[in-house]
Amino acid sequence: MGTATHDGAESTAGDEELVVSANARFFRALGDPTRIAIIQLLLARPHTVSELINELDVPQSRVSNHLACLRWCRFVETERKGRQVLYSISDPRIRDLLHLATRMAGDNLEHLAASQRTGPDWL
Known part of the structure; x- marks a missing residue:
């Protein structure tokens, strides 16, 4: 027997495991400073790979x-314009997510940035 979700639908343990696994990968994809920097640049406007290389x-x-x-995680999408490939944000909600993360981190930004407890060696 499943459990009720917030919208009243039934979920099974397998569904819950899938959600947990997908959420972990979602946040792991955002867990790299270079990927966050790329996303921030793409939030401003679409870029080519060459532009991103120069900016970063x-x-x-x-x-x-x-x-x-x-x-792969569907944070960005591509559009071919002649010989160029432009990368852009596929879901504008990513801006809200990053804004919320910054607000939640608040006064702890320097502390979190220096953390040795959340890196790949610790996991």
Whole structure:
């Protein structure tokens, strides 16, 4: 027997596990400073890979790998314009999410940025 969700629908343990797993991956995709920087740039306007490389001053391979992750997670989408591929935010709610995260972190921004307890070595 399942449990009632906030909208009154039945959910099973398998559904709950799927939601938890998907949410963890959702936040993990946002857990990299370069990916957040890419998202912030794309919130301002669509960019090409070359523009992102110049703005971020990181190697092309790193930008491409992060864009692949962001595309896979459906945070960004592409549009071909001639020979160029423009990357843009696929869901404008990401702006609200980042704004809320910044508000929640509040006065703890420096503390959270310096945390040694949430890195890949600790997990």
